Structure formats: C-alpha cells, structure tokens
Amino acid sequence: MVKVGLTGGIGSGKTTVSRIFNVLGIPVFDADYEAKTIMETDLELVGRVQETFGEESYTDGILNRPYLAKIVFNNPTKLSVLNSLVHPATIDAANRWMARQTTPYVIKEAALMFESGSASNVDYVIGVYAPHDLRVRRVMQRDNVDSEQVLIRMSRQISEVIKMKLCDFVVVNDDQQLLIPQVLQLHHKLMKIGEEQ
Numbered sequence: 182m183v184k185v186g187l188t189g190g191i192g193s194g195k196t197t198v199s200r201i202f203n204v205l206g207i208p209v210f211d212a213d214y215e216a217k218t219i220m221e222t223d224l225e226l227v228g229r230v231q232e233t234f235g236e237e238s239y240t241d242g243i244l245n246r247p248y249l250a251k252i253v254f255n256n257p258t259k260l261s262v263l264n265s266l267v268h269p270a271t272i273d274a275a276n277r278w279m280a281r282q283t284t285p286y287v288i289k290e291a292a293l294m295f296e297s298g299s300a301s302n303v304d305y306v307i308g309v310y311a312p313h314d315l316r317v318r319r320v321m322q323r324d325n326v327d328s329e330q331v332l333i334r335m336s337r338q339i340s341e342v343i344k345m346k347l348c349d350f351v352v353v354n355d356d357q358q359l360l361i362p363q364v365l366q367l368h369h370k371l372m373k374i375g376e377e378q
C-alpha cells in the first residue's frame with residue numbers, strides 16, 4: 182500500500198482537497214485533528230502540556246486553543262516545545278492507522294509534513310498551492326480572524342515555494358485552475374502505482 186502525504190500552508194486548501202480524495206473512496210488521516218484529539222486523550226501528554234504551559238491550557242479537560250495559540254505563535258521556542266511534545270505521538274498514531282488500511286493508497290493530511298519530520302514516513306507528498314493573499318483572505322473568512330493572526334502562523338511555517346519544491350506532486354488551488362480534474366488525475370496515477378505494488 183502506498184502512503185501519500187498531503188500538505189500545504191495555512192489556508193491552501195488541504196482539507197478541501199482531502200475531501201475530494203475521500204469522496205473517491207480513499208481513507209484520509211487528518212493529522213491536525215488527530216493532534217488535537219491526542220492532546221485531550223493522552224493523559225501523560227495532557228500532564229506535560231499543563232506543566233509546561235499552565236493549568237489554563239485546559240478547561241474541564243478540553244484544550245484551550247485560543248490560550249495556547251496566543252502563547253506559542255508569539256514565541257518560537259515555546260512553539261518548538263509544544264511541537265516536540267505533540268508531533269511524535271501524532272506520527273505514531275498515523276503509522277498505526279496507515280498499517281490498518283487496505284486500499285491501494287492512503288492519504289495523510291498534515292500542515293507540517295516537512296517541519297515535523299513526518300515526510301520520511303510516506304512514499305510521496307502532494308502539495309496544495311494557493312497564492313499568499315488568497316490564503317490570508319480564505320482563513321480570515323473561515324475563522325473570522327484578522328490578517329495579523331494568519332500572518333503570524335504563516336511566519337512559523339516554511340515558505341510555500343520551498344515546500345512545493347519538496348513535494349512530488351502539486352495541486353494548484355488558486356481560483357483559476359479547476360481542482361477536481363487535478364485530483365482525479367492524481368487519483369488515477371496513485372491507484373496505478375498502488376495496484377502495481
């Protein structure tokens with residue numbers, strides 16, 4: 182079975198592209214969602230997050246995302262600490278999940294595929310590309326936040342140009358090129374590779 186990573190910067194359209202793959206019958210592991218689940222269910226991790234970032238990191242066992250986001254996205258050292266707590270457990274969960282799947286290929290969607298080192302656990306990586314200004318506009322609209330909050334997260338991720346160069350395939354999601362034909366073409370290619378294995 183072929184393992185395929187799907188990545189892209191904030192607001193590039195990873196989740197939108199993942200949904201198309203999912204409709205085509207391909208299982209998708211959403212690493213960002215899983216990371217948040219693990220941060221609430223892995224009690225050892227919960228303890229470490231509270232020790233490091235304070236009791237306010239959780240309210241009645243629920244991750245206080247705005248509180249943590251404010252701390253880590255304003256302090257690169259603290260962000261690295263949080264990443265080093267969360268990423269290994271998320272990568273383990275993804276590997277266990279991938280081992281259970283039976284389709285010719287599977288997708289692992291992660292915003293930080295290269296930054297977290299999880300690219301080395303997949304066979305190919307698909308990058309979703311959208312121009313900078315369009316990404317900012319989409320996230321502002323989706324999350325009802327101001328541009329500053331989007332820009333600060335962008336500044337903590339590797340540049341899109343570098344990221345796309347590291348990818349084996351690129352899907353362009355720029356409001357100009359149609360998304361579905363690009364995903365269908367990739368699907369056929371990956372099914373063929375998966376079936377030949």
Ligand SMILES: CC(C)(COP(=O)(O)OP(=O)(O)OC[C@H]1O[C@@H](n2cnc3c(N)ncnc32)[C@H](O)[C@@H]1O)[C@@H](O)C(=O)NCCC(=O)NCCS
Nearest residue numbers: 190191212213216246249250263264267292293334337338
């Ligand atoms: C800080 C947290 C609580 C903020 O939660 P929030 O709901 O506001 O954001 P969410 O997780 O939905 O992420 C939205 C986008 O922000 C960006 N982002 C999130 N975490 C990070 C990070 N560690 N570094 C850079 N960008 C990030 C990504 O583009 C992501 O798609 C949360 O992002 C978190 O726990 N991050 C650390 C774990 C992590 O790296 N998760 C994402 C990748 S696996």
Ligand SMILES: Nc1ncnc2c1ncn2[C@@H]1O[C@H](COP(=O)(O)OP(=O)(O)OP(=O)(O)O)[C@@H](O)[C@H]1O
Nearest residue numbers: 189190191192193194195196197292319320323354
């Ligand atoms: N081709 C498109 N046409 C119109 N809207 C789009 C398109 N692609 C994405 N969007 C919208 O832009 C927003 C961001 O897309 P999406 O949530 O898929 O990005 P993402 O890369 O998963 O973001 P994040 O890194 O923040 O999780 C969403 O509200 C989505 O509906």
